[in-house]
Amino acid sequence: MEAETREPHALVEQRGPVLIVTMNRPRARNALSAQMLAIMRDAWDRVDEDPEIRVCVLTGAGGAFCAGADLKAMTRDHPGDGFRSGGTDLSRIDALLKGRRLTKPLVADVEGPAVAGGTEILQATDVRVAGASARFGVSEACWGLFPLGGSAVRLPRQLPYTIAAELLLTGRHLSAEEARRIGLIGHVVPDGQALAKALELAERIAANGPLAVQAILRTMRETEGMPENDAFAVESRLGAAVFTSADAKEGPRAFAEKRTPLFQGH
Numbered sequence: 001m002e003a004e005t006r007e008p009h010a011l012v013e014q015r016g017p018v019l020i021v022t023m024n025r026p027r028a029r030n031a032l033s034a035q036m037l038a039i040m041r042d043a044w045d046r047v048d049e050d051p052e053i054r055v056c057v058l059t060g061a062g063g064a065f066c067a068g069a070d071l072k073a074m075t076r077d078h079p080g081d082g083f084r085s086g087g088t089d090l091s092r093i094d095a096l097l098k099g100r101r102l103t104k105p106l107v108a109d110v111e112g113p114a115v116a117g118g119t120e121i122l123q124a125t126d127v128r129v130a131g132a133s134a135r136f137g138v139s140e141a142c143w144g145l146f147p148l149g150g151s152a153v154r155l156p157r158q159l160p161y162t163i164a165a166e167l168l169l170t171g172r173h174l175s176a177e178e179a180r181r182i183g184l185i186g187h188v189v190p191d192g193q194a195l196a197k198a199l200e201l202a203e204r205i206a207a208n209g210p211l212a213v214q215a216i217l218r219t220m221r222e223t224e225g226m227p228e229n230d231a232f233a234v235e236s237r238l239g240a241a242v243f244t245s246a247d248a249k250e251g252p253r254a255f256a257e258k259r260t261p262l263f264q265g266h
């Protein structure tokens, strides 16, 4: 592979209430690096801590989303060297949003390959848009590796069992159209238009009441797998809190006054 450029391995740009995080190693189809993961982890902290940021968009540079871990880097040391000490808690990998989820919606803009670690981090996103030529797959097993980004847990929860099992066990890639058909992604658009669609959806979400949006996210995540009545206990507590907010007054008032609501997030 050509020498790495001096470019940061991930770019972070704020556009009003939307933070755009771009994986940026286009010469390696945005294969993950330690630098990229560190920038991503810091970006997630910024999303959660900055009340001005209401939605995040994750994308990749150079017509690719992410090719997963850097297989070439793995040839320099044994891929297990980072595990042998046993000191690493692999149940939580912040950069890949495994064992951690953003408190605000994460929209994926996928052009080109999103494979292995790329499809793994995709499962931590909430709204997903792909260009027509995008490709997906969890191909770690093809290289004798394990999808430690969480896919063996999350994919069977996000897809029908037999489809998740086939994708994990075969490591085969799938087209954007197949990914949409099975429900891995929500939108397929012409190549090159995924960012525009992702931003359209992000801006629409950002215009909604932030407390309502965040409470809906929390409810979906915290009640996953719960018995229904236990889940309603969580849902009603989080939902009631939204109704007591000033924003809950602003919304109906804006409707009555035939104007756009101005939500303040309290």
Ligand SMILES: C[C@H](/C=C/C(=O)SCCNC(=O)CCNC(=O)[C@H](O)C(C)(C)COP(=O)(O)OP(=O)(O)OC[C@H]1O[C@@H](n2cnc3c(N)ncnc32)[C@H](O)[C@@H]1OP(=O)(O)O)[C@H]1CC[C@H]2[C@@H]3CCC4=CC(=O)CC[C@]4(C)[C@H]3CC[C@]12C
Pocket (backbone or CB within 6 Å): 001, 002, 027, 028, 029, 031, 032, 037, 066, 067, 068, 069, 070, 071, 072, 073, 081, 082, 083, 088, 090, 093, 096, 113, 115, 116, 117, 118, 139, 140, 143, 145, 146, 147, 148, 149
């Ligand atoms: C487990 C988690 C994830 C693991 C993985 O992702 S394994 C990697 C699997 N990747 C693949 O199978 C994709 C391989 N690539 C392809 O199939 C194709 O390249 C493509 C479909 C992506 C594109 O095809 P194309 O025809 O368009 O382009 P090409 O010509 O093939 O490629 C162009 C150019 O790019 C280079 N390239 C492409 N892909 C890669 C790649 N994956 N790596 C390197 N280079 C790539 C290609 O060679 C060409 O280059 P050229 O020079 O032009 O020939 C792990 C993810 C993160 C880990 C955690 C990180 C933090 C931790 C630290 C520790 O120490 C251990 C614990 C841990 C928490 C760690 C745990 C494991 C992870 C979670």
